[in-house]
Structures are given as structure tokens and as C-alpha cells.
Amino acid sequence: MMDFVLHLASWILLTAGGAFVLIGGIGALRMPNLYTRMHAASVTDSMGAVLVLLGVMLQAGLTLATIKLGAILLFLLITSPTASYALASAALLAGIKPDAGRAADKTPGS
């Protein structure tokens, strides 16, 4: 019974994680400019990673693999906001204007 519940919870987490990752990927391809694309990509970095890794952790049970997965999760949660911040600050310094429309794609900066 307990096995079944764990299995079901893990399945739900993994499927939701896959859905979030896919949505973020589509967003990163389809959004109109850099900052909106960054917003879509951070969905996959935070929500998708957390859900997928939690789902795999439930499958692993209490083993060394769970500790490694926890380390990966902690590390991703620390590094992906840092990388996003560094990217946004570098892009802003290079003169790409934050703009909700397609205008920001036109500014030079590459």
C-alpha cells in the first residue's frame, strides 16, 4: 500500500515536472525578447528541476542516491538564480532595453 502511494506520488511529480520543463522550453523558443525568454527559462530551472528531482528522490528511497539528488537540487537552486542574475545584468550593461514587446530584439548588443 505504502509502495503504491509512493509510486503514485512519484509518478505525479515526474509528469508535472516534465510538463513544466516542456512549457518552459516552448516559452524560451516563442517569447518575443530576451528578458521574457529568461522568464520562461527560469520556469524550467526552478519548478521543473524541483519536481523532476523530487519525483526521482521518491523512487530512490533512503539511499545514497537520494543524498546525491538532494545535493544536485540544492546546487541547482543556488546556481540558477545566480546565473540568471549575471545574464540579466550583463545584457542590461550591453544596452538591451527591458521591453515587453518585440522592440528589444532590434537593439544592437550582440
Place this chain on the structure above:
Amino acid sequence: MYYVVTIALLVTMALALARALMGPTVYDRVLAVNMFGTKTVLLFSVIAFLSGRPDFLDLALAYALINFIGVLAVLEFFRSRAAKRADEERDGPRENGAPGP
């Protein structure tokens, strides 16, 4: 059920690669490559359990570290280049003898 997540991750990696190839600015490419790296870490963790070989988790951990450091290094490079270019635009071109960009 791991197959569902694996396919979703692979499709997302393909989309990120498409964005990295299309991206109008260099920052779009860096964003896409960073996203590709994160998805690689997730793919490694899922494949470790798909194939029943938990050794893959060490690879995932190492890849996460290398990906983060690589993205920060590339961004630092482009940021100093952009700052140098902005300085030149403000102060006019460099004098003769100074190495150009």
C-alpha cells in the same frame, strides 16, 4: 514512466538548441546554453534510474558544477567586452598605438 520525462527533457533540449542557433543576441545563446546544461543534469538524473545505474548521478553533479562555472565565465567575458565598447563610444576611439578590440 521515466520515458515520459525523458522525452519531455529531450524535446526541451531540442527547443533550447533551436533558440541557441536562432538567438538574435549573444545573450539569447548564453541563456539557451545554460538551459540546455540544466536539462542535461535533469536528464542524467532520470537516466540513472531509467537504466538502473546510480553512478550517473555523479556525472550529473559534476556537470552541474561545470555548467555553472562555464556560464559565469562566458558572461564575465562578454560583460567586460561590452563595458570596453561602451567606454570607447563615450570617449571616442583609442589613440594610435593602443591595441584595438
